[in-house]
Amino acid sequence: MKPQDFDVYKNMLYAKSGYVITIDKAYLLESRLAPVIKKHGIANMDLLTMKMRSNPPTALVDDIVDAMTTNETMFFRDQKPFDKFRDVIVPGIIKAKGPNCTIRIWSAACSSGQEPYTLGIMMKENALKWAGVKFEIIATDLSREILDQAKAGKYSQFEVQRGMPIMMLVKYFTQTGETWTIKDDIKNMVQFRQFNLLDPMEQFGTFDVIFCRNVLIYFDQQTKGKILEKMAKRVHKHGYLLMGGAETVLGITQAFKPLEGERGVYIPA
Ligand SMILES: C[S@@+](CC[C@H](N)C(=O)[O-])C[C@H]1O[C@@H](n2cnc3c(N)ncnc32)[C@H](O)[C@@H]1O
CATH class of the missing domain: 1.10.155 (Chemotaxis Receptor Methyltransferase Cher; domain 1)
Incomplete structure (x- = not known):
């Protein structure tokens, strides 16, 4: 060419x-x-x-x-961010907002839905512990096609095998031949919307947690900086930003700083 x-x-x-x-x-x-x-x-x-x-x-x-664009994703991708969500982030937000609060989460660049559905499953799994908490999950992606897949909640044997523990697979999915469909109670926890990270973000209000994982890696420094600065305005002071294993805010923006001892977790500066 x-x-x-x-x-x-x-x-x-x-x-x-x-x-x-x-x-x-x-x-x-x-x-x-x-x-x-x-x-x-x-x-x-x-x-x-x-x-x-x-x-x-x-x-x-x-x-x-x-x-x-790359849509690569999987359930419980990298595992650790989800452990931190359960053990550090949700307890931190409950401490700041009280045990009967609403926790708003944004899965930005959610691809075919594995990330927000993983969060939905975690909320069910910890329902007793977080009994007073109401969760809202907004999941967005640029691609309409990938969002249609996410909304359908249908996954191949290969896709579920890549990260979903077998106990949770049988509990939260129904199987038809080689296709596994996420059950409606998890599906209904997630609101999917098409959204370009390059656009203004005010329409979404403010979040307690933003998952922005494995997407900024494809952008240049300037674009990363602009997106992170817009996100800093969309996250509460007590809130959190999670990024992918190969991503960081360091050297890109001062709007977020690393949460000490918690790799991949950032808080507003
Ligand atoms: C590699 S996937 C990451 C999925 C998930 N966050 C994870 O970590 O597994 C990257 C996603 O970013 C989306 N994407 C790329 N550019 C985007 C943009 N400008 N705005 C919103 N989403 C975008 C792609 O469509 C793709 O689904």
């Missing part, structure tokens, strides 16, 4: 999602766009690039962004 053609996709992807791709990923671009070309009945990559240069339809642009 010619560098000037690659730039058409690179610039569009950056403007629409914040994702940064470099020319060494040109092979990935071509392989991931092959199904998009087919879906839209376009003969080849050169014709797609021509279309992209002249006011392309929104559906085509959305499909290209979807194809290029």
Whole structure:
């Protein structure tokens, strides 16, 4: 692929999602766009690039962004953040707000729903301990397609095997052949909404916890900084931000600082 053609996709992807791709990923671009070309009945990559240069339809642009962004996720991903949610974060919020409070949680960039459903399952599992607490989970993602999957709550054998303990699998899912569907009482705990992290965040109000994991890693420093500063305005003073294992606020923003001794957990500065 010619560098000037690659730039058409690179610039569009950056403007629409914040994702940064470099020319060494040109092979990935071509392989991931092959199904998009087919879906839209376009003969080849050169014709797609021509279309992209002249006011392309929104559906085509959305499909290209979807194809290029990474949706990798799993239930109880990395386990530790969820242990900290149970052992440090919820107790910390109850201490600040009282035992009969409402705890609002935002799973930003929730992909196919494993992260917010994991939180829903944890709330059921700890229901006795947190009897007076009301939880609200808002889960957002840029991709409509991945949100449709999340809302359906249907997972393959492979997807559930990747993180869901067997006891919880049989308790919270129903099985039809190779498909496992999350039960309605967990599904109904999560409100899914399409949202681009590049956009203003005021519409969501204020949260006690924000899970923003494994998405900022794809953005440049400037975009990371802008998103984190907007998030700092959306989290209560007593609140928490959780990031992925390869992510940090350090050197990016002073709006959050690490919670001492709790890797991956940040609090407003
Ligand atoms: C790798 S997944 C992370 C899922 C989950 N948070 C986890 O840690 O397992 C990244 C998700 O970010 C979403 N995403 C990418 N750019 C985004 C943006 N600008 N706004 C909102 N979501 C975005 C993608 O659609 C994808 O579902």
